[in-house]
Amino acid sequence: MAKVSGLGYVGWAISDANAWHHLLQSVYGLECRTDSPAGLHEYRLDDYHHRLAFHDADDDRLLYIGWEVESREALRELARDLSAGGLAVEPGESALCRERAVMELIVVTGPDGVRNEIFFGPKQDAAPFSPTRGMDGYNTGDLGLGHVVLASEDPDAAVKWYREKLGFELSDYMFWDDIEATFLHCNPRHHSLALTNPVGPLKGGDFNHIMLEAKSIDDVGRAWDIVQKSGVPVAMTLGRHTNDRTTSFYIYSPSGWWIEYGYGGALIDDETWEPKFYDAPKIWGHEMLPPPE
Numbered sequence: 001m002a003k004v005s006g007l008g009y010v011g012w013a014i015s016d017a018n019a020w021h022h023l024l025q026s027v028y029g030l031e032c033r034t035d036s037p038a039g040l041h042e043y044r045l046d047d048y049h050h051r052l053a054f055h056d057a058d059d060d061r062l063l064y065i066g067w068e069v070e071s072r073e074a075l076r077e078l079a080r081d082l083s084a085g086g087l088a089v090e091p092g093e094s095a096l097c098r099e100r101a102v103m104e105l106i107v108v109t110g111p112d113g114v115r116n117e118i119f120f121g122p123k124q125d126a127a128p129f130s131p132t133r134g135m136d137g138y139n140t141g142d143l144g145l146g147h148v149v150l151a152s153e154d155p156d157a158a159v160k161w162y163r164e165k166l167g168f169e170l171s172d173y174m175f176w177d178d179i180e181a182t183f184l185h186c187n188p189r190h191h192s193l194a195l196t197n198p199v200g201p202l203k204g205g206d207f208n209h210i211m212l213e214a215k216s217i218d219d220v221g222r223a224w225d226i227v228q229k230s231g232v233p234v235a236m237t238l239g240r241h242t243n244d245r246t247t248s249f250y251i252y253s254p255s256g257w258w259i260e261y262g263y264g265g266a267l268i269d270d271e272t273w274e275p276k277f278y279d280a281p282k283i284w285g286h287e288m289l290p291p292p293e
Helices: 017-026 072-084 094-100 155-166 217-230
Strands: 006-014 040-044 052-056 061-068 102-109 115-122 147-151 169-176 179-185 193-196 207-213 234-241 247-252 258-263 276-278 282-285
Touching: 006 115, 006 147, 017 040, 017 052, 061 102, 072 102, 072 115, 072 155, 094 102, 094 115, 155 169, 155 179, 155 193, 217 234, 217 247, 217 258
Parallel strands: 006 052, 061 115, 147 193, 169 276, 207 258
Antiparallel strands: 006 061, 040 052, 102 115, 147 207, 169 179, 179 193, 234 247, 234 282, 247 258
């Protein structure tokens, strides 16, 4: 069975591009492309053409998630498997492939209406990533672009779909307070996707957070200092997770969902890994703070 190999890119609709631009450059050092079409804001954090895409809109929401596969053959095999399983598979037209900066892609709607774009051949930029603040960079490569967390109206069904249709493997479970989360991986990164029950204002298909992993703990510490000094609203203080061992902090983005920035995430060897059940998300820190008014 063909399967996805990593989180490639994420795209959102946003209502305040200026606020996002200031945040991404001042805290995370991301490089904004200067050749994007009007109304589209693309950001780099490694050699890929872009990893994050923001589309001007009147509201704020997730638009699509891009999952990479290792070859054109794998993409076409996956498309055949999905079609044989009764799913509508939409080939990406050339204009869409150019916008996403990939050679080929397909689109399939997942649980809760989430648009999954599965692609091959991401464009590599000839110029190296040029961060806007001093930093060691981001841990991507074979691990893909960090992870995303989504709410689902039926998390068990969603987990089943991503495992059976896209080839994700189970990492572990975490149930605490009124939250139930399942963590899934598609490469050695502990998880590229996690799915939770609807909690608070989140309903099925809503975006909870994206995680970006730094190459050094000092990058995280410097960003934490910037956040503290500049008044960026903190969602969870600096702390360490129980399951993936990441040391990180979370902030409220201008669109309301969270960004996690961390270092030192666990790696999985499928030959030896045994999924576990956790009843708490933190070893220390990670104190949750209310959203800005």
